[in-house]
Amino acid sequence: MDHSRADGHATDSMSRGGSAGVPADQATVRRSNLALVLRHVSACGPCTRSAVAAATGLNKATVTSLVSELQARGLVKEMGPQHAGSVGRPGVALALDGSRVGALGMEVNVDYIAAIATDLAGRVIIDRRIGFDAMGSGPERSLDELARMAERIVADLDRLGITPAGITVAVPGLIDATTGTVVVAPNLGWRGVAVTERLSHANIAADIPVAVDNDANLAALAEYTSGVAAGTSDLVYLTGEVGIGGGVIAGGRLLGGADGFAGEVGHVVIDPSGESCRCGRVGCWETKVGLAALVRMATPDRAYGTGPQLVRDPEERLAEIEHRRAEGDPRVDAAAAEVGRWLGIGAAMLVNLFNPRVIVLGGYFARLADLIIPAAQQTLARLGMSDAVERCRFAASDLGFGAASRGAAGVVVERALSDPTSISIRTPPTILPSA
Known part of the structure; x- marks a missing residue:
């Protein structure tokens, strides 16, 4: 998981999308700048384009272009004029949107399957948990039930006009996150279970990425960002x-x-x-x-x-x-x-x-x-x-028993903030006058 600073500046050179000393191409630079603007709006919004330019060091024309693209991807919205107390025309305030973009975090544990869907601001849209004997059911039946829950929630989100930016599944065990495989989960009796591959066959759009991670790690991230010890x-x-x-x-x-x-x-x-x-x-x-x-x-x-x-x-x-x-x-x-x-x-x-x-x-x-x-x-x-x-x-x-699911959804949100280009353009971007 990328742990960029809240102000949008990456904490190390690798976070910027390239190796140290290697020039970045224009697409990489634009992706980095989109993330920079989106993170600032997320952390400091509502704020004007001029305020974004001043905080990020980008010129106003560049910010205007970037904001237009973020709006086209459904990530930023205008909130109306913002009066800063100074003389002159008020700027148009920007805020994180995400009303059409969501994040789905899921968890398989010994005796239940749970899911939390949020918007990009972390507001919970759907929160579900069912009692399920995953320990006694084996990986195949458990993943079938997980897939059914994912399909139902994605369908519910679709009816609300929300597309998940991704799905992350929390599992209590050792996880190979690069392959989406549970190496071993002793309490579930799982070994070498390809969770990502199984969910790829579910009735879910192929362009929704699926990831798997350890439940405690995801819960710790949720606590760090929004829990009692945030x-x-x-x-x-x-x-x-x-x-x-x-x-x-x-x-x-x-x-x-x-x-x-x-x-x-x-x-x-x-x-x-x-x-x-x-x-x-x-x-x-x-x-x-x-x-x-x-x-x-x-x-x-x-x-x-x-x-x-x-x-x-x-x-x-x-x-x-x-x-x-x-x-x-x-x-x-x-x-x-x-x-x-x-x-x-x-x-x-x-x-x-x-x-x-x-x-x-x-x-x-x-x-x-x-x-x-x-x-x-x-x-x-x-x-x-x-x-x-x-x-x-x-x-x-x-956060109760939903900490891992919430952390899993948070990983999806973090990925979208780090790479806004992972969210499809919904309407053609237009260049708006800077403010």
């Missing part, structure tokens, strides 16, 4: 699902690692004498703090893999746990405290490794934060390096 340059996000994944933002950038596999914290062995994990090891962190562990301790009669699995969606499982707590079942508080203790043990390692300012707790962690965080904070304070721990806090996400 703008925090060093944070760790923990998914709080059946499996536990981590996304690490370091210095304002997602930490991917050599192969993009960084953040698989759920499979760090934390108790060598503990329970078996679906990855084949024993005592992985997620066997202590995953939703399956909480369910097993708090509602053993509803544990994963025992009896008819009528309750699949995590929200329903949590509702059952909260109901039992309200009835005074002491196992709920005890289970949450145990999860919090193990969460603090693992968090101490993360703090020592990454020195984050915030550890954002997503999924069910956030739902039960009042029970889990006190025990986690106490254990972290005892085991972590004192200076680092004193400057780090837990925070409950307010």
Whole structure:
């Protein structure tokens, strides 16, 4: 994912579309300038063409031409005259449009499939989730269901006059993003699953690009851009699902690692004498703090893999746990405290490794934060390096189980902002007078 600065200036030479020292052709220069103008309007709009020219260093005639093309692509709109308090004719204000361009983020997880569609400003247009036993259904049936949901949402967007700029799918596992393949997803039982190729056969326009990425990484990006710790340059996000994944933002950038596999914290062995994990090891962190562990301790009669699995969606499982707590079942508080203790043990390692300012707790962690965080904070304070721990806090996400889908949609938006030419021209551009 391109992480250009919000003011539109790329953070490194590779972001500009060419290698250092290699002259860019006119198409590359124009694409870069389109992105520069679009990012400024997105971050600072409404603003006039004159204001854009002053902020970007481009001349007014160039800005006028670029704005005309962005309007033709449905990315920028005019908002009417803007009075800056100075003498003279007011300029016409520009704002990010995106009313005809959307972004679709989807997620396949152990017991649900979810989707969020937004416009280019990040406003949610469609938000759906269905309970689905992806763990027991296998990749083929799961991807068939994912494709059906994608087809329905794309059709719904079409009826609204919105075309998705792309689709990004979040999956809890190791992902080869270049090929759109799930290398391995232990909790789903997937290995070598070509998600992008399967969705290419769905009833979706061929010019809508499809990408795949890790769910925790995408959720971390969502938290960084619009969550409770938005703008925090060093944070760790923990998914709080059946499996536990981590996304690490370091210095304002997602930490991917050599192969993009960084953040698989759920499979760090934390108790060598503990329970078996679906990855084949024993005592992985997620066997202590995953939703399956909480369910097993708090509602053993509803544990994963025992009896008819009528309750699949995590929200329903949590509702059952909260109901039992309200009835005074002491196992709920005890289970949450145990999860919090193990969460603090693992968090101490993360703090020592990454020195984050915030550890954002997503999924069910956030739902039960009042029970889990006190025990986690106490254990972290005892085991972590004192200076680092004193400057780090837990925070409950307010994005719920939709964080990964929202982050996936955000990747699509980021791609459109980075390369406006990826959005088709809808009406022939016209040159408008500069203001």
